[in-house]
Amino acid sequence: MGKLTVLALRVVIVMLGAGSLFVQSVMVPIVVQDEEWSDGPLPSQLVAGLVIVVLGVVAMQVVLVCVWKLVTMVKRGTVFSNAAFRYVDVVIGAFAAAAVLVFAFGFVLAPGEEVPPGMVLLVGGVGIAVVGIALVVLVMRALLAQAVARDAEATQLRDELDEVI
Numbered sequence: 261m262g263k264l265t266v267l268a269l270r271v272v273i274v275m276l277g278a279g280s281l282f283v284q285s286v287m288v289p290i291v292v293q294d295e296e297w298s299d300g301p302l303p304s305q306l307v308a309g310l311v312i313v314v315l316g317v318v319a320m321q322v323v324l325v326c327v328w329k330l331v332t333m334v335k336r337g338t339v340f341s342n343a344a345f346r347y348v349d350v351v352i353g354a355f356a357a358a359a360v361l362v363f364a365f366g367f368v369l370a371p372g373e374e375v376p377p378g379m380v381l382l383v384g385g386v387g388i389a390v391v392g393i394a395l396v397v398l399v400m401r402a403l404l405a406q407a408v409a410r411d412a413e414a415t416q417l418r419d420e421l422d423e424v425i
Contacts, residue, residue, distance in 0.1 A: 261334050269331055273324050280317045280324075288314060308368045312361050319358040326351045340404070340411045348401045355394035362387035 288310055326347040333339040333347075366383035369375045 261331075266331055266335055270328070273328050273331075277321065277324050280321050283317055284314060305368055305372070309365065312365045312368065316358055316361045316365075319354045319361065322354040323351050326354070340408050342408065344404060344408075345401070348397065348404060352394055352397050352401065355390060355397060359387050359390040359394060362390055 291306075291310060329347050330339060330344060333341075333344055338344075362383060366380050366387060369383060370380045
């Protein structure tokens with residue numbers, strides 16, 4: 261991976277991280293402090309939705325940190341090691357958790373007449389897409405496992421060749 265690609269990816273990660281922190285620290289409190297809710301307690305549907313959104317943002321932040329670590333490993337040339345599996349597994353888990361959160365968000369939106377059924381269906385489609393991303397990362401993990409095995413095999417063959425020579 262080239263230096264420009266690594267730099268561009270890190271810029272994107274920093275921008276997404278800053279945006280996620282903005283959502284957590286500014287947008288969620290603005291929604292909670294809205295004048296519409298100042299008369300009494302927040303509706304349970306809103307509270308559940310905000311909790312789901314905050315947890316979803318946390319899942320995204322976990323993915324960003326893991327991708328940053330993996331990019332660092334790529335830059336150092338150490339990505340084809342067993343240490344990379346830890347980060348990839350966390351990414352898969354974060355996407356699986358995010359999918360559950362998206363489906364839960366659709367479940368929270370479903371009752372009542374405030375949200376049209378098409379919107380709930382759209383949220384379900386997003387949940388399926390997030391599951392698809394988790395499965396793609398799982399396939400990429402299998403590819404990483406094959407690459408690590410090939411790298412170990414190549415190292416072993418090099419060592420045997422060095423002994424022969």
